[in-house]
Amino acid sequence: MPEPWLPQALRADLGDHAPCDADFPARAIAHITADLEATPQAPLNLVPFTNLKGFFTGDGKGQAPHLLWDPFTGAFAQFFPATSRSKAVFDAAGGVRTNRAGEVVIQIEALFFPHCRVDGRVFAKLVDTPCKGWDTLHTWIRSWGVPDVWPMGRPTSLTRNTCPTDTWRSRGGWYAHAHVPENDHVDPGSWPAFVFRPSEPPPVGPRFEPFPGSSFFRPGRTSPVIAAMHGRLVAEDCDRYTSSTHIDVWGPGDVRSYLAWQQKLGLAGSAADGIPGRFSWDRLGVPQV
Numbered sequence: 001m002p003e004p005w006l007p008q009a010l011r012a013d014l015g016d017h018a019p020c021d022a023d024f025p026a027r028a029i030a031h032i033t034a035d036l037e038a039t040p041q042a043p044l045n046l047v048p049f050t051n052l053k054g055f056f057t058g059d060g061k062g063q064a065p066h067l068l069w070d071p072f073t074g075a076f077a078q079f080f081p082a083t084s085r086s087k088a089v090f091d092a093a094g095g096v097r098t099n100r101a102g103e104v105v106i107q108i109e110a111l112f113f114p115h116c117r118v119d120g121r122v123f124a125k126l127v128d129t130p131c132k133g134w135d136t137l138h139t140w141i142r143s144w145g146v147p148d149v150w151p152m153g154r155p156t157s158l159t160r161n162t163c164p165t166d167t168w169r170s171r172g173g174w175y176a177h178a179h180v181p182e183n184d185h186v187d188p189g190s191w192p193a194f195v196f197r198p199s200e201p202p203p204v205g206p207r208f209e210p211f212p213g214s215s216f217f218r219p220g221r222t223s224p225v226i227a228a229m230h231g232r233l234v235a236e237d238c239d240r241y242t243s244s245t246h247i248d249v250w251g252p253g254d255v256r257s258y259l260a261w262q263q264k265l266g267l268a269g270s271a272a273d274g275i276p277g278r279f280s281w282d283r284l285g286v287p288q289v
Contacts, residue, residue, distance in 0.1 A: 002143040004081035017084035025172025032188040038115035049266030065107035074133030149173035207288040
């Protein structure tokens with residue numbers, strides 16, 4: 001059976017699970033957070049990932065999707081397992097069960113609004129972003145039997161195109177929030193293309209160090225793994241070191257630099273303490289030594 005929780009996601013389980021309706025085909029629903037209104041003449045800074053995660057675990061839990069996806073860093077937070085309905089679309093009593101009609105109905109909120117600004121650059125459409133993590137997300141959703149089709153067409157603009165009830169009931173695949181019956185939204189405006197896998201075995205790519213466990217990172221630990229991590233933190237512009245010597249020894253500079261990496265991923269609180277955890281380590285991609 002596929003994994004109910006995306007392994008790369010921060011798990012923020014809201015509880016209140018409820019089954020989907022397996023009499024209908026598997027589907028996914030694409031959203032953008034659209035949390036601010038910007039224009040080409042007046043762009044606005046992207047809202048931090050932690051803010052939206054906090055919203056969906058707080059006042060916005062009644063609107064929470066399965067997943068919050070940051071296409072700029074590849075970070076994920078998950079609020080419901082794939083086997084449960086989520087709550088990100090309006091679902092009229094006695095209606096077409098928009099949150100439940102499918103073997104799964106996986107809803108994704110991409111952290112994005114048109115004309116958001118990140119590191120000084122303005123992005124008009126979601127597809128203009130790096131879309132980091134999309135291959136991981138797409139592969140996981142596909143594992144739940146959601147076919148690589150858009151029954152109402154892949155979204156290309158912020159326009160409403162309500163799906164006929166018969167199509168909604170009979171055809172699985174990907175739907176924009178703009179397609180969902182009973183709703184009046186126009187998002188997401190665009191969405192990345194499906195990631196198709198070649199039929200032949202792909203060439204061997206780079207190999208990465210597996211997470212050695214948090215206890216590995218103790219003061220004075222000497223290892224080539226720490227030196228390789230040092231190089232990746234510098235490459236990610238998280239260099240908070242005061243010396244270029246003894247880069248293979250775990251020390252205060254590593255803690256400061258790794259904390260900068262955790263914060264770059266949108267982590268906070270106990271998840272941003274400068275000590276590697278599996279989620280942040282896997283995202284860093286430390287080369288195998």
